[in-house]
Amino acid sequence: MEMAHEHHGGNLQRPEVARYQGVNTLPAVLTAPDAVGVWRVRAAIVAVVFALISLVFLFVPLGREHLLRAYLMGYMTCFNFCGGALAFLMVQYVSGGKWGDILRRPLEAMTRTIWALVVMLLPILFLMKHLYQWAAFPNKAATLQAFKQGLMTQEQQLTANSKHTMLNPTAAVVQAAIVLGFMALVITLLNRWSVQRDQDSDAGTLASYDRWRIRFENLSGPSILVYVVMMTAFVIVFVKSLDVTWYSSVYGLQFLVAQGYAVLALGMLTLILLSRYEPIKTMFRVTELHDLGKLTFAFVMLNIYLTFAEFLIIWSGNVPDEIPWYLHRIHGGWWMICTLDVVCHWLIPFCILLSRDFKRSKHKMIWLCVFMLFARLVDMFWLIEPNFKDAASNLHIRGNVGILAYVTVPVAVVAVWMVIYLTELMKRPLINVNDPHTEELLEPEHAH
């Protein structure tokens, strides 16, 4: 090289910069950095501390009821991470795209928490008669008795009878088994193939790319449809049926969008934090961060669209069957939570994500992601708590300290889930190497 410099020194200015610098090279070590282990310890500490604080609620008025409700809220938040990750994993297999390649291993790690979710559902299944009217009064005789004792309104009694086929303890267990079983099957296949794909002896050839792409597409395409139907049934049974009288045709879709919202926030947060270390430092370009930011913006918009459209239709109809669901969530102090939900879940992320510079800043996006995860909890609280008689149209804390369980329990449950997620994240290289997009991620940003 020195020889060459002597030869050209006079004619060319700065030959070393004039030469175009080629592609980045794939980092030698692709496994998760040690920092993930540190995060896992922190998550475990948070889980233990918040679980211990939650124990206090065993001894306060209405504490036990609220512990169970708050546990349901924490569980559904984790279910949304796992289910949303599965949905995104399947969508990125059928759509392709570099955003999907960089996000793939975190998504896979989120989906592999499915077995933990099966176990975490058990308390809800065993204690369901304390949460759901249809489980407490599981047949016609019981609902009639409950109506006579004033435990159910006549409308609740009659609707519970008519929805009995779907909403009864046996049906709930069967539906949970089918839904989680289906998810576990698809998750297992997608995760197994993903490892086999990297170990393929033809790795890096067009034939290998095509074979795996088609295989993933064939499983993912139909499974997306089946998953949407199944998760709709799951959220109807375990969340919507808390109010047995209400009907909604968009409930499943709203949850699906909320899953996308939560998973994008968590996925971006994971990638940004990982990008302080190799290998994600080299692989995670601003272009993909920007793309994920735009996708998040779409989900923020879709979420308010579905939520507000449903409200507007029910408000216009003003039918006694439907309107109480909203009245319970607006009157008696709930107006504050309702407004907070709209502001945190939509207004703030919407206004912030309008900015291109914000979407391209790793630093700033960290805070937005954390805020969006917080907004998910506010939204879930607003969906769950007003279903219960003591809380409908009556948000109060005096004589009702138990409601604070909604602060501690979901944090503990999500922290436990995070420990499992981070454990899974450490098990595999963070980059899928036998994918044509991986090479594209190594290109400089301007090579479109």
Added chain:
Amino acid sequence: MPPREGIYGLLAEFNTPSELVHATEMAHREGYRRMECYTPYPVEEAAEALRFHKTRVPLMCLLGGLAGLTTGFLLETWINVWGYPLNLRAMPLFSWPAFVIPEYEMTILFAGLSTAFGMIAQNGLPQLYHPLFNAPNFASGATSDKFFLCLESHDPRFDRAQTRQFLEQFSPVSVVEVDH
């Protein structure tokens, strides 16, 4: 105003966006400022290499949107409360949930129109003549598969011989002089 006599600038043709961005970055470091990139599709990094100043189009979009929102809200409120008050299902006259959709549509409409017209106004369009079309390779390549960097002659650093030498070190496909 650029001088009318002499040449408009030197136009370098590249095969890839990476080479273009690199050359642009180097030209900026050399002190060239009066320059422009021409690509068949948006190459954001070229805009960055040019230190392309932030445009006012996003601001126009935002202001248009806010104006649309306000217009929609005032229009709906005036119609329902004062203009043509109708008792619909015994709802209050000022029923804001019903106003949201027209407000939303007005926001989109105003934001879209102000963005489009704002962009056209700031682009300097309509422009009926541009000297670059005097370069035959430009007319055929700029909209299909070639990437061009033009260093313009009214840049203080521009010198016909030196600038050509500077551009040639990036191994472009060609460097041509563009007439006015």
